[in-house]
Amino acid sequence: MNPLVVATTMAKRGMLAPGPPQRTARQLLALRRWGFGLAGELRQAASRSPKAVAVIDEQRGAVTYAELLARSERAATVLADLGAAPGTRVGLLARNHVGAVEILFGASAIGVDLVLLNTGLSAEQLALVAAQQELVTLVHDDEFGPVVAALPDALTRIDETAFTTRLEALPEPAPLSPPARAGRTIILTSGTTGTPKGAARKTPGGFGPLVTMIDRIPLRARGRILISAPIFHTWGFAALQLATALRAIVILQRRFDPAQVRATIGDERVDAVFAVPVMLQRMLELPDDGRSADRSRLRVVATSGSAYPSGFTTRFMDAYGEVLYNLYGSTEASWISIATPAHLRRHADTAGTPPLGTIVRLVGEDGRDVPDGERGRIFCGNGLVFEGYTAGAANKEFLDGLVATGDVGHREGGLLFVDGRDDDMIISGGENVFPSEVESALIDHPAIREVAVVGVPDADFGQRLAAFVVLHEGHAVTADEVREHVRSRRARHVVPRDVVVLDELPRNATGKVLYRELRERA
Template identity: 35%
Template structure:
């Protein structure tokens, strides 16, 4: 496969249909030629501000069209846009900015004060640029760029988008996504979701998620109009789907639940909707059935993906959603997309027979270059003959469908957000009254799972559930903060001392299936 610069798609459509609508954001509509001009102005402004190949820019805001402009601008300068989860705590945001060694921080108005409070602890940051609001600096920054800008020489393995994933060490890691990996993802996604040049693609997932940034780049690659949603307000999103004639959209299952609760959800014009994707956590079967009734003419796609794979790599397609002969496949993660091979291996990396549970490994052009500044973590993730360890355990049936049965690294998925217990445990154990802790996911009808801390107290010490939650909330994002705390006299462990989280989970998951 010939690898093209990610911006070549923008050039193609700006030349082919310069006046057609390319992107929409609130009351903003840009044509393809105008959008390309703004991306080039962003790249020029990066250079004028001292950004060089290999540098990182940090972007902190809710969904904003300027984030896409910065990502594509970085693809021209040889830099990378490190998009930060705006839901993180101040300490976590500061950690990522410093880990990326960002020279520039582009920040939305709601988060400008937070970044200002961190400035003294951000040694590499040379400039902060506010985008949007009454104090917008972004437009003036674009205008100050040099018109003589020239793109850097193309290297398919240059990282231009750096997305952070939480790690089992308790600190997030920057997955480096490249022209090669995202070009491969574009091709797979376009074929897998039937994107066409007349598609209207809604981007509602956060752009700090691979499901936001990669979903948007896939639509752009085929010439589709992109509709960027700043935040998911159910009524407003449904209004936008109707008014814009959206054909393609992707949401986490919890959002579909919010839609179904809207009084007018079934009374709207969805005649143009062709593709509704979902993923990040399992779709409860009652919700799935209600969705099929509400959008009977739409094709539903369940996706299985990960940041390290530049997005989706396995899909349960529309025919499978309505296959009465195989209802069990509704709880599968579908089959790998063309270009990706998946195998199931044991703890020694040996391929297992069909039906046996092991770890999923993938081989694909879509996989990341590696983790920024983490050669050891990269070596653990990328193994053998270019295989990527997913960290997910499951089995493959004789039809090639993937069934995820557990989390190799105990990850919790709450409302589509990944929570690694080690991150939370690191904060809980800092409380003086806590001697030992295990963090697990417990079932929740709204979010799929929520975070629970199971705590052993120091002899003679006392602390309430509410006090521990307040302690965590000061240092963790809301979705990572435990929603409940249970107290035990000791945690179950195996002979080597490892906490047996499966034993802890049992009573909470009794009678329910644990999916990823």
Template identity: 35%
Template sequence: MTNLATNLAVSAARDGAAPAIRLGAAEVSFAQLDAASAHVAGLLRERGVQPGDRVGIMLPNVPQFAAAYFGILRAGAVVVPMNVLLKAREVGFYLDDSQAKLVFAWHGFAEDAVAGAAAGTECLLVTPGEFEALLAATTPQPQVVERAADDTAVILYTSGTTGTPKGAELSHANLIRNTEVVTGLFTLTADDVVLGALPLFHSFGQVCGLSATVAAGACLALVPRFDAQAALDTIHRYRVTIFEGVPTMYVAMLAHPDRARFDVSSLRMCASGGAALPVEVLREFEAQFGCIVLEGYGLSETSPVASFNHADRERKAGSIGTPVAGVEMALRDVENGVGEIVIRGHNVMKGYWGRPDATAEVIDADGWFRSGDLARMDEDGYFFIVDRKKDMIIRGGYNVYPREIEELLYEHPAVREVAVIGVPHAELGEEVCAAIALKEGATATADELREHVKAQAAAYKYPRHVWLVDELPKSPTGKILKRAVETPAGLLD
């Protein structure tokens, strides 16, 4: 049967008593999660939701997310995951664009959810206790609805850095295969405990966290909203074996002043994605936490995993590894060894929901998806991200890749986080600038940090303007948001 929800039913049948999800002191077994998803499917049927209809999920990292996610899939409907921090106007866009029939929304964000759904989507508020009572009063739908391999399972909206967000349509086949790939990459078994600190509404947390953990019969230990203390405490309390995170999470855990109080010896493997992990951070994390970090790469449009380092092969610091099984990667428009990554395989989305023109711009006639990421490839076929195409700075006709300069700055012992950006310049086109947050208790001047780079990089590359900040702006998934970095007034005057 082709339906991603089958993985939950299979794991529940194999060992229903095993813990599927933990959150604080609460524990949900596989049998309980499977039953909850069957009640969600029954509830959707009672509300008139048909196979193929879209249903939104606007829930944080709580067990109810998993019940709703697999319940929607079980009913044959399409999941539309949504960030809980969306405002009414944005909620309205997601629901209207996807033509969602219903949205499950967390009670704590009711005002924006209800206002955004007003245009014609039923809004079902999820309040602990009340939601479970509602499900208990519903006739469950035990069977998993059969779907075709290329039927849409999930519509993941991209962040919309340019224009309005676009919904990447991921099929059941896309997600089933990517879940299998992740389970193999991390050698996941029923004995594993995975830290669920990544937002479940995002592709990384959803597939590599929730979906792969459920398929393996492992346990997902949830952290509702990431902070280093909560993550370290959860690892310590539940003997977490696998940590999946974005680079800012690694930085925050390393910087935690009481890190030594937590026992993290259970960790056997860590995975980093979402953005390039600075080499210095990777090395320090491995040394301090005593486990290997595998860096990988992917996008919402690639379900998400496209390439990864492998535990049983050579790992190269700074590399996103090699393509995963069944996936091809290549470089297009190569100049001085750097080109745009293109991807082809079972992981590439069907297209952007209702946007054939936008789809045609990124997927060619031969099935190659243009990623917008610039990389180089070594003689062993390992890929190294150079930068996002749109982040590249052109200073006086020379290409400057912010990541290269950021790597140099991370090597300075006082630097915690950094964003290198291009600022418009009347004569040069753009000037290289850096916003830097220092480690707690560390001291360094802007001049000192600029000289640190100047001594190691070509004259056109080093940041002419450096300023210190307490924190860098971040997306809900923890990525540093370069477009939101504020430049000091009169910077280039």
């Protein structure tokens, strides 16, 4: 990336503001010694702003960067005592709290590969993932004791309370030195279509990835960032990386509660929120609290992880202002494109445009790029494309160094649109159909709160569409009314044959709809 672009962007976001010369020198030395991974980012922040608040935890209160560094080094000692060593894999099953953050930084500092486990895993799924990832140790929040109870005795397990007790009993450790082998963070894929897979994250080699994000999403140094997206999720983990690089104040809450988050934005004078789309949907469903003026400091609401219902982004910005930034990405590809408020006002359903240093191609069946307006498979390349799955899965397809996202989309007026998963397209009566076309039509129905559409086998047509709908409280709708609503807005061949009303859609811990469960039910 052009050094001038890097310097200009960092200056614009307040990262090059003058500071005490000795601290600035220590900050740069920390990055030189430790690199741009978690361990290095924490040390540069603690060197420059040791007494500044790093984390506000709902149970522990405020923790400074110096305190966070000291406790992370103790966490590293505890992990080593439990058998973790450079290159071994440790699992972390935890919600968003400062203790989990200490373990993240501690593991990075001693070269351990840390596997971030989805808090929604069943006991059976957890056992499978633990075996596939060859975990030697598992650290978990106390509440997950019943889930981990069935794991093999050979796997060392320690709960949050026991880990904290051991950490606080340690004397002040000697400062750590960079490990010979840098640790990796392994994030599980969502598992919405099968068993979650582990994707190893690259360690940034410089300021490029940070600049890519803050050039498009206007985060500032020493801001106040509420991370509601789970830290075990790619987006929550990215938020922690960005916040540490910016020496920001991170606000953490173990569980997402829409009313609590809305109140926290005002009470904690939040500048930025990182969330997943379903969280904003729940916030917008709340009755007006009359506190819109308290949100005057809010500049960024950054989301990723799944698509929004058609038109939702406009409704959210009408309520919260021009603050919504939506990143289209994946565990494997990191970021692909980012939609700004201006993009979303222009077209509520766009995925935006690729940020700095990112290449996106839309490729047809013949392997050539498709023209604007035509659908093609989406391939992406950037500085943090994953290095491959860690165990038990075939790797993603690559084309000229670009990774397949698994999605199909098109370009229109310079903007990218995602039409659906390339394996979601069904052929019904000889016609190609994407379920997302039907979902976007049905979400406009006044009685429908949420909708998911899947393809199921059909003896006559090969496949047919089944629509699963969740209704607003006090509303009712018949299957014929649902079909007529689609028929009046879309081609005849996309009208769903089956209509099922549910109390709620099945979702994983990050809010993604579990389409495989719907297909099984259909």
